[in-house]
Amino acid sequence: xxxxxxxxxxxxxxxxxxxxxxxxxxxxxxxxxxxxxxxxxxxxxxxxxxxxxxxxxxxxxxxxxxxxxxxxxxxxxxxxxxxxxxxxxxxxxxxxxxxxxxxxxxxxxxxxxxxxxxxxxxxxxxxxxxxxxxxxxxxxxxxxxxxxxxxxxxxxxxxxxxxxxxxxxxxxxxxxxxxxxxxxxxxxxxxxxxxxxxxxxxxxxxxxxxxxxxxxxxxxxxxxxxxxxxxxxxxxxxxxxxxxxxxxxxxxxxxxxxxxxxxxxxxxxxxxxxxxxxxxxxxxxxxxxxxxxxxxxxxxxxxxxxxxxxxxxxxxxxxxxxxxxxxx
Amino acid sequence: xxxxxxxxxxxxxxxxxxxxxxxxxxxxxxxxxxxxxxxxxxxxxxxxxxxxxxxxxxxxxxxxxxxxxxxxxxxxxxxxxxxxxxxxxxxxxxxxxxxxxxxxxxxxxxxxxxxxxxxxxxxxxxxxxxxxxxxxxxxxxxxxxxxxxxxxxxxxxxxxxxxxxxxxxxxxxxxxxxxxxxxxxxxxxxxxxxxxxxxxxxxxxxxxxxxxxxxxxxxxxxxxxxxxxxxxxxxxxxxxxxxxxxxxxxxxxxxxxxxxxxxxxxxxxxxxxxxxxxxxxxxxxxxxxxxxxxxxxxxxxxxxxxxxxxxxxxxxxxxxxxxxxxxxxxxxxxxxxxxxxxxxxxxxxxxxxxxxxxxxxxxxxxxxxxxxxxxxxxxxxxxxxxxxxxxxxxxxxxxxxxxxxxxxxxxxxxxxxxxxxxxxxxxxxxxxxxxxxxxxxxxxxxxxxxxxxxxxxxxxxxxxxxxxx
Numbered sequence: 001x002x003x004x005x006x007x008x009x010x011x012x013x014x015x016x017x018x019x020x021x022x023x024x025x026x027x028x029x030x031x032x033x034x035x036x037x038x039x040x041x042x043x044x045x046x047x048x049x050x051x052x053x054x055x056x057x058x059x060x061x062x063x064x065x066x067x068x069x070x071x072x073x074x075x076x077x078x079x080x081x082x083x084x085x086x087x088x089x090x091x092x093x094x095x096x097x098x099x100x101x102x103x104x105x106x107x108x109x110x111x112x113x114x115x116x117x118x119x120x121x122x123x124x125x126x127x128x129x130x131x132x133x134x135x136x137x138x139x140x141x142x143x144x145x146x147x148x149x150x151x152x153x154x155x156x157x158x159x160x161x162x163x164x165x166x167x168x169x170x171x172x173x174x175x176x177x178x179x180x181x182x183x184x185x186x187x188x189x190x191x192x193x194x195x196x197x198x199x200x201x202x203x204x205x206x207x208x209x210x211x212x213x214x215x216x217x218x219x220x221x222x223x224x225x226x227x228x229x230x231x232x233x234x235x236x237x238x239x240x241x242x243x244x245x246x247x248x249x250x251x252x253x254x255x256x257x258x259x260x261x262x263x264x265x266x267x268x269x270x271x272x273x274x275x276x277x278x279x280x281x282x283x284x285x286x287x288x289x290x291x292x293x294x295x296x297x298x299x300x301x302x303x304x305x306x307x308x309x310x311x312x313x314x315x316x317x318x319x320x321x322x323x324x325x326x327x328x
Numbered sequence: 329x330x331x332x333x334x335x336x337x338x339x340x341x342x343x344x345x346x347x348x349x350x351x352x353x354x355x356x357x358x359x360x361x362x363x364x365x366x367x368x369x370x371x372x373x374x375x376x377x378x379x380x381x382x383x384x385x386x387x388x389x390x391x392x393x394x395x396x397x398x399x400x401x402x403x404x405x406x407x408x409x410x411x412x413x414x415x416x417x418x419x420x421x422x423x424x425x426x427x428x429x430x431x432x433x434x435x436x437x438x439x440x441x442x443x444x445x446x447x448x449x450x451x452x453x454x455x456x457x458x459x460x461x462x463x464x465x466x467x468x469x470x471x472x473x474x475x476x477x478x479x480x481x482x483x484x485x486x487x488x489x490x491x492x493x494x495x496x497x498x499x500x501x502x503x504x505x506x507x508x509x510x511x512x513x514x515x516x517x518x519x520x521x522x523x524x525x526x527x528x529x530x531x532x533x534x535x536x537x538x539x540x541x542x543x544x545x546x547x548x549x550x551x552x553x554x555x556x557x558x559x560x561x562x563x564x565x566x567x568x569x570x571x572x573x574x575x576x577x578x579x580x581x582x583x584x585x586x587x588x589x590x591x592x593x594x595x596x597x598x599x600x601x602x603x604x605x606x607x608x609x610x611x612x613x614x615x616x617x618x619x620x621x622x623x624x625x626x627x628x629x630x631x632x633x634x635x636x637x638x639x640x641x642x643x644x645x646x647x648x649x650x651x652x653x654x655x656x657x658x659x660x661x662x663x664x665x666x667x668x669x670x671x672x673x674x675x676x677x678x679x680x681x682x683x684x685x686x687x688x689x690x691x692x693x694x695x696x697x698x699x700x701x702x703x704x705x706x707x708x709x710x711x712x713x714x715x716x717x718x719x720x721x722x723x724x725x726x727x728x729x730x731x732x733x734x735x736x737x738x739x740x741x742x743x744x745x746x747x748x749x750x751x752x753x754x755x756x757x758x759x760x761x762x763x764x765x766x767x768x769x770x771x772x773x774x775x776x777x778x779x780x781x782x783x784x785x786x787x788x789x790x791x792x793x794x795x796x797x
Binding site: 092093133217218219220221222223227228231232234235238239241242245246249252253256257258259260261262263265267270271273274277278280281284285287288291314 | 360363364367370371374375377378417462463466467468469532604605607618713717720724734738754761764765767770771
């Protein structure tokens with residue numbers, strides 16, 4: 001099978017897989033008692049990830065350069081990043097809710113790329129001279145990875161907002177160390193029975209044991225689902241933020257080396273800065289007393305829109321250094 | 329006048345403003361809520377500059393933002409120009425926001441972050457000696473019996489640094505995650521400072537120089553108030569040659585300028601062929617390949633010597649063209665126009681009526697109205713962007729530190745306290761970022777201390793042995 005035909009099969013297949021995965025995750029959320037669904041969802045995401053990786057690899061082979069030269073390729077690269085970050089977030093949070101929000105977005109992007117984009121825009125085309133630079137490839141790929149990461153983080157924040165709707169909650173996770181302290185109403189007895197193996201190992205401890213079980217020994221208070229979602233969202237955004245920083249700086253340094261200005265207030269540049277500022281505000285809001293809870297998550301959810309404007313919206317304006325005529 | 333009276337007041341009552349600065353202004357500037365509001369405000373106002381076209385002519389705004397009907401009911405060109413929305417990033421209010429942001433950044437670094445670091449790097453007074461001190465931890469536990477000596481190697485295996493004093497210990501890892509944000513703030517300050525230095529002491533100049541010409545940097549387009557020392561005074565630049573490489577399809581591949589830097593005596597001190605992405609740097613001044621033009625055409629009429637005619641850029645829709653007029657009779661009563669699109673060598677010949685008569689290539693000749701017109705050469709000129717920005721090293725330092733420190737800030741700082749007292753072992757810990765991962769780690773540690781996974785411990789040691797082998 002030749003590479004072009006392979007690509008045509010792979011892009012539609014990734015869409016189909018992601019569509020099925022989305023339905024599996026949604027069914028799983030509606031009927032949590034059905035076994036296997038969460039494993040199926042994870043498998044679906046992993047297969048989609050590999051399909052897209054193969055698709056991009058085939059284009060790399062075919063065109064001879066890193067496949068990030070047009071909208072079609074960049075959309076698939078974005079989806080690849082989203083599925084990758086999904087697998088990371090799901091593994092960390094052990095929550096199938098992650099897929100409920102990430103799968104539809106990944107599905108929608110592939111649907112748009114594989115079906116809505118005209119064939120002429122899907123074909124791989126020679127690079128514009130301005131893109132023939134290793135610096136630029138590094139800049140673009142890191143930016144795309146950061147978009148994917150920030151999108152997944154924002155989606156988790158949206159999931160958190162859905163889970164905690166109508167509640168006034170105080171979170172435990174924060175980066176000044178105000179978190180991690182005990183909720184006074186919560187006590188859990190860790191060493192329930194006297195014949196627990198841990199105690200039985202220790203001769204001499206048995207005598208004390210009776211009193212321990214009655215006075216309620218100190219034992220860990222576990223994170224709730226909301227806490228977990230919020231913290232994983234924070235960690236993913238915390239990873240996307242340095243990527244965004246590195247991506248912007250790579251672009252600035254390249255611009256300075258190429259035409260002598262590291263910042264020229266081009267619309268795309270400005271929007272990357274706006275994205276950076278919004279997520280910087282999010283990171284700061286988490287450590288502000290009295291703001292822990294839904295407020296930072298609202299900022300992160302707004303960040304989802306900002307990332308999309310930065311990624312595609314600016315090109316709709318069709319101005320500046322970063323317009324490659326994607327839509328015009 | 330008012331400033332004078334203020335000065336007197338200030339010198340007389342120095343203590344009061346100092347007190348005001350320390351007690352009122354500094355805490356306000358260092359307030360996180362102010363920082364968040366500033367970040368979002370800068371983001372919001374920056375959007376204006378991406379939606380409204382920047383740096384256009386008065387006529388442009390008059391026709392695009394008419395008074396009737398006003399956009400959104402208020403945005404007429406008068407409002408737009410008064411608010412400076414035609415150059416958002418240079419307005420006083422945008423710069424004021426940036427200055428406020430810089431002050432907040434500085435205040436925050438000194439008031440909050442550095443003291444916090446001092447606290448986290450001090451370990452001596454952190455030991456817990458009372459069991460009730462462990463009650464506050466969400467992740468806290470107690471065990472019956474002697475577990476302290478079992479807990480410490482477990483933590484060491486997990487790369488914790490441990491301080492022990494008798495029956496109590498303090499362990500931490502990931503202190504780099506506490507240093508990261510401080511470096512982030514310092515690097516942001518460096519970038520802002522570098523930007524200001526660049527704006528104050530840098531300049532931009534543009535020169536269009538024909539191939540073979542020599543120039544001194546004169547045409548300065550933009551310069552900061554203290555840019556004068558950067559202007560090149562004791563050296564000039566000679567453009568040895570300018571040429572364009574074309575792809576077989578006729579598209580431009582690359583522009584090249586072979587440049588020599590000459591000192592006052594005309595001696596060559598530096599030489600380099602520059603192209604886009606590859607500038608020449610000399611004494612803090614950088615020359616970039618930015619533009620090009622056609623400067624002149626050299627022709628021979630019959631057996632005349634080679635004559636050079638300057639080419640002028642013509643106003644044309646859909647592309648750039650250059651043209652010149654060549655007399656064919658000594659009294660200038662007849663002649664032809666030569667028009668060129670690029671430096672590939674093709675010239676179009678038009679007569680006085682504007683009719684295309686013929687075309688000719690560089691190095692070839694053509695018969696026009698009984699006269700042999702030979703094209704010896706087409707001379708291009710290079711468009712150079714010349715720039716000095718003494719702020720760049722500071723900005724680059726900030727960039728480098730910012731990249732490293734944002735990555736450092738991802739690391740979560742975890743702390744664990746332990747106490748063996750009255751036949752019980754108490755353990756508690758927290759972390760500042762990765763709550764989920766730390767909870768997992770902490771529960772594993774508890775299981776291992778508990779002995780429930782003693783078999784697990786044995787497996788680990790055996791694995792270590794295998795690895796050592």
